[in-house]
Amino acid sequence: NAGVTQTPKFRILKIGQSMTLQCAQDMNHNYMYWYRQDPGMGLKLIYYSVGAGITDKGEVPNGYNVSRSTTEDFPLRLELAAPSQTSVYFCASSSWAGTANYGYTFGSGTRLTVV
C-alpha cells in the first residue's frame, strides 16, 4: 500500500522557472490537498479538491495552479517561481467527509528552494 506518493523529494529552481509537483494516492480518496510548511509556521492550505474535475483555492493560492483529472492524481504547478515559494510542500488525501473520524494521510513532502 503506497498511500500518498510525492515527487520529487528535493528540487532547486531558479527565479522565473516553472515546475510541477506530482502527487498520487492509491486509497481511492476523494479529497486531496496541497499544503506548504514554512519554518515556525503552521501548514497553510494552497489548493484542495473534493473529487475529479473539482478544485478550489485555499488560504495561499497565489503563484500556484492545480488540476484533478483523475481521482488518483493531484499535481501542483508553480509558474514563474519566486524566492517566497521556497518551502516544504505536502500533499494529503482523505476519504469522504461522511466517515466519522477521517484524518489526512500525508505524502513525504517536497523540499523546494528557489534561488
Add this chain to the structure above:
Amino acid sequence: GQNIDQPTEMTATEGAIVQINCTYQTSGFNGLFWYQQHAGEAPTFLSYNVLDGLEEKGRFSSFLSRSKGYSYLLLKELQMKDSASYLCAVRDRNYGGSQGNLIFGKGTKLSVKP
C-alpha cells in the same frame, strides 16, 4: 477569523508525562485533530475529538472542551522517540470543503531528555 494557539517548545524527561495544550477560535468547529511530525518527515495522525471528553489511545490521550475552545494532548511514559513536533488542527465548516478543511496550529516542538 480562525486562530489556533499552542506553545512553541516544551522539554520533558524520559518516562515522565507531558501535556501539550491547544486553544482555538473558529466559526464552524467540526472536530479537532492531533498530528505528530518528526523532523524532516510528514505529519502522521494521532487522534481525533469531536465531542467533549477524553479519548485514549495507548500512551496518548486527547481531551476536548468545545465550550472553552480548548484541547490537550497527553503523552505518558515518554520515550526518546517521542521527540517531535505536535500539531493541533481544527476542522472548520467555513474553511472550504463539504465538512470543512483543516486549519493547523504552528506546532509544539517537544524535546525528550534522558
